[in-house]
Amino acid sequence: xxxxxxxxxxxxxxxTIRPMGFAGQGLAVTVLYVLNSAALLARALxxxxxxxxxxxxxxxxxxxxxxxxxxxxxxxxxxxxxxxLAGHIGYRLxxxxxxxxxxxxxxxxxxxxxxxLGPGDPELxxxxxxxxxxxxxxxxxxxxxxxxxxxxxxxxxxxxxxARAEARTAVLTERARIARDVHDVLAHSLAGINxxxxxxxxxxxxxxxxxxxxxxxxxxxxxKESLKQAQWTVHAxxxxxxxxxxxxxxxxxxxxxxxxxxxxxxxxEPTSQVTQGLxxxxxxxxxxxxxxxxGGRVAVELAFTAESITLRVRNRPATRAVTPGGGSGMGxxxxxxxxxxxxxxxxxxxxxxxxxxxxxxxxxxxPG
Numbered sequence: 531x532x533x534x535x536x537x538x539x540x541x542x543x544x545x546t547i548r549p550m551g552f553a554g555q556g557l558a559v560t561v562l563y564v565l566n567s568a569a570l571l572a573r574a575l576x577x578x579x580x581x582x583x584x585x586x587x588x589x590x591x592x593x594x595x596x597x598x599x600x601x602x603x604x605x606x607x608x609x610x611x612x613x614x615l616a617g618h619i620g621y622r623l624x625x626x627x628x629x630x631x632x633x634x635x636x637x638x639x640x641x642x643x644x645x646x647l648g649p650g651d652p653e654l655x656x657x658x659x660x661x662x663x664x665x666x667x668x669x670x671x672x673x674x675x676x677x678x679x680x681x682x683x684x685x686x687x688x689x690x691x692x693a694r695a696e697a698r699t700a701v702l703t704e705r706a707r708i709a710r711d712v713h714d715v716l717a718h719s720l721a722g723i724n725x726x727x728x729x730x731x732x733x734x735x736x737x738x739x740x741x742x743x744x745x746x747x748x749x750x751x752x753x754k755e756s757l758k759q760a761q762w763t764v765h766a767x768x769x770x771x772x773x774x775x776x777x778x779x780x781x782x783x784x785x786x787x788x789x790x791x792x793x794x795x796x797x798x799e800p801t802s803q804v805t806q807g808l809x810x811x812x813x814x815x816x817x818x819x820x821x822x823x824x825g826g827r828v829a830v831e832l833a834f835t836a837e838s839i840t841l842r843v844r845n846r847p848a849t850r851a852v853t854p855g856g857g858s859g860m861g862x863x864x865x866x867x868x869x870x871x872x873x874x875x876x877x878x879x880x881x882x883x884x885x886x887x888x889x890x891x892x893x894x895x896x897p898g
């Protein structure tokens with residue numbers, strides 16, 4: 531559109547401005563017409579390719595050439611160059627410089643007509659020259675609108691980048707959650723099954739089939755437990771709501787600890803995230819108790835208060851031989867990560883006093 535308007539003014543000027551020629555006044559008008567056309571067509575140059583100082587010089591010389599053309603031509607639309615250049619001054623320069631240069635354009639063009647500096651068009655009133663600087667206001671408004679659009683686009687781009695970063699963070703968080711769930715199911719279950727199968731393999735050499743059968747039975751039980759845990763994991767990954775107390779009761783009983791759960795306070799259903807976190811922590815603690823303290827009594831306590839929910843899992847020392855083979859070390863890390871995401875705290879360590887002295891305790895406190 532800018533190119534179209536500029537070319538239209540140049541064409542109209544070529545058809546109306548007189549005299550034009552190659553000698554005397556005609557040569558002066560022709561040269562001034564060419565200079566004005568060049569100054570006007572330069573409006574299409576991108577802003578980043580024209581330094582502000584260069585733009586100031588170019589537009590200042592342009593209004594001088596426009597005023598000179600008004601004074602040199604006997605007739606025509608030479609004043610259009612001044613109008614369009616004044617408008618572009620408001621668009622290209624900052625407000626202070628634009629207003630100053632536009633005022634200079636008005637005074638210069640009005641002075642040429644008022645004092646008849648040059649042959650000029652006698653029918654053009656000096657007020658017309660004074661009005662040549664008015665389009666600067668339109669240019670300033672266009673520049674303000676352009677900046678507002680750029681700011682909006684920049685804000686939209688920033689928001690898009692922030693949304694992409696947030697989405698990436700959410701993906702990484704979800705990956706970490708899935709990794710913890712996979713660890714809880716596979717690492718624990720497969721480690722227990724592997725220990726029982728290794729025990730059965732070692733017992734085959736002794737010929738004690740009763741103990742071999744006992745080991746394979748335990749392995750079979752661990753497979754069933756693994757299937758239950760896999761179901762819990764699927765629920766968690768799908769973010770299905772699980773009843774906390776019922777699920778925790780089923781978990782402790784499936785681990786072989788009947789009537790081990792004690793619930794205090796006013797029972798309520800927390801959010802699915804809190805429920806999943808507490809169940810995973812309980813699962814980790816029960817698995818560690820079975821691995822490191824086989825035969826030891828386990829007590830699970832779930833305490834509800836107005837501000838938080840506390841899960842406490844305590845086991846007594848082992849009463850049977852502990853099968854060699856440690857965990858991966860990811861269990862406690864997973865606990866801390868889960869609780870941190872829920873804004874709570876977790877403490878794990880040995881029991882140093884009381885009837886459970888020598889055992890181990892895990893306590894997680896989660897707001898909600």
